[in-house]
Amino acid sequence: MDTLKLDLENYRELLKQYIETQDESSLYQVEQFSKMSMQQKISPEEIVNAHIHALRKLYPELPAEVNTSFDFLLESMISYGLAYQEFQALREKQLELKSEISVAASMQQTLLSTVRPQVKGLDIGAVSVPANQMNGDYYHFVTDKNETLGIAIADVIGKGIPAALAMSMIKYSMDSFPESQRNPSSILGNLNRVVERNVDPSMFVTMFYGLYNPSREVFEYSSAGHEPGFYYNASIDKFEEIKTKGLLLGVTNDATYDQFEIKINNNDMIILLTDGVTECRIGDRFIEREEVLSVIKQYTHLPAQEAVEQVYKHFERLQDFQLRDDFTLIIIRKEV
Amino acid sequence: MDFQSCVNIQKEWDIVGARQLGRDRAKSIGFGTVDQARIATAISELARNIYLYAGTGKICFETIDEMSQKGIRIIATDNGPGIRDISQVMEDGYSTSGGLGAGLPGVKRLMDQFDIVSNPGKGTEIKTIKWLR
DSSP states (O other), X not given: OHHHHHHHHHHHHHHHHHHHHOOHHHHHHXXXXXXXXXXXXXXXXHHHHHHHHXXXXXXXXXXXXXXXXXXXXXXXXXXXXXXXXXXXXXXXXXXXXXXXXXXXXXXXXXXXXXXXXXXXXXXXXEEEEOSSSSOOEEEEXXXXXXXXXXXXXXXXXXXXXXXXXXXXXXXXXXXXXXXXXXXXXXXXXXXXXXXXXHSOTXXXXXXXXXXXXXXXXXXXXXXEBOOOOEEEEXXXXXXXXXXXXXXXXXXXXXXXOOOEEEEOOTTOEEEEEOHHHHTOEETTEEOOHHHHHHHXXXXXXXXXXXXXXXXXXXXXXXXXXXXXXXXXXXXXXXXX | OOOOEEEEEOSTHHHHXXXXXXXXXXXXXXXXXXXXXXXXXXXXXXXXXXXXXXXXXXXXXXXXXXXXXXXXXXXXXXXXXXXXXXXXXXSTTTTGGGXXXXXXXXXXXXXXXXXXXXXXXXXXXXXXXXXXX
């Protein structure tokens, strides 16, 4: 408070100058004074008090009514001062929380990191961007010595921190399944039990698991209520929806998941996504799945990684650079 | 330590009485107008809490005159339902978000020392001090 006392004289001089000349320069200086006071966390009632003291010193003969009225003004400032202090405290707390969340987010990235594998005969692209700091979407590639490629893509209903926590659990339980049970149907069956047992009943997870077998050139897959992806049939130059059925993970503990397969020929593509892509919103309306597909089509001539990045950029711009939901897109193309 | 003076809080009007008594006491101790206003606002908050949540209680004032410093002690007591989660009511934004005023964190800011003891079902006692500088 000592600094204010120091400035009190300054304030009085300024006030005097302004009353005499009504010049803009004193107004500019008092603006500086007010900013400095805020830096020093000085409350409005103290400024009012400074004003009262300055005025009484400059004009000792002030009418008694005017003098008294200042006490009234001072009293009315107290709550504003409190609100100001509370605002300061909350702002500090917010900064703390922000940095805590960013530590958690980078830890999540380390925990859930997956490497885009180099698989002979396949061109793979993947992008996953969270709407907020933490990602409730998840994708993961698994390769083994038989050169098969496993692809998991999942979305926790809800976003933010709880979704991200649930995802870490799913990744680690998937890692612990024995290699003999790595077919899509049993992976989803096992995960379903893990989710049902360990995750809050209000939280659901959708997931798609695919397994590409290069020797048979077949893509096997199962889905737990996940947003359907697309299959591109190069021979007839047509995209079609990858048809699946299966209950979300975590609804009942005895859900079973049918397994399907598609024969993959040269230049065919598998496109997997989360609802952050298909439920992209433009203004007030949700985009149609057909529109999503037409955007994807614009970029599929590019290498897979470049294509997914361009599609993401396209939707990011469409939504004014503010994602409403976590966005994940994977494109896999069989090369000649 | 000199005598204690108290105001019973039963109706909203009693809040004004408590403010008046507290302000007079603060003035006689030598507090300036800004601190008088802060002390009166703290008393309002304490008295309002009693009136709104406990129904009845009292607010007492003591002058502290020790060797090194002088100050005012305000003691608010009630036999109301008590506060189950004190940490929560002491959190910024908890009571203010409902538009109820500065709440207990506000009282803590307005004063220099703040202590609260509450037993659910029995009541609450808040002791708070402002030192004269």
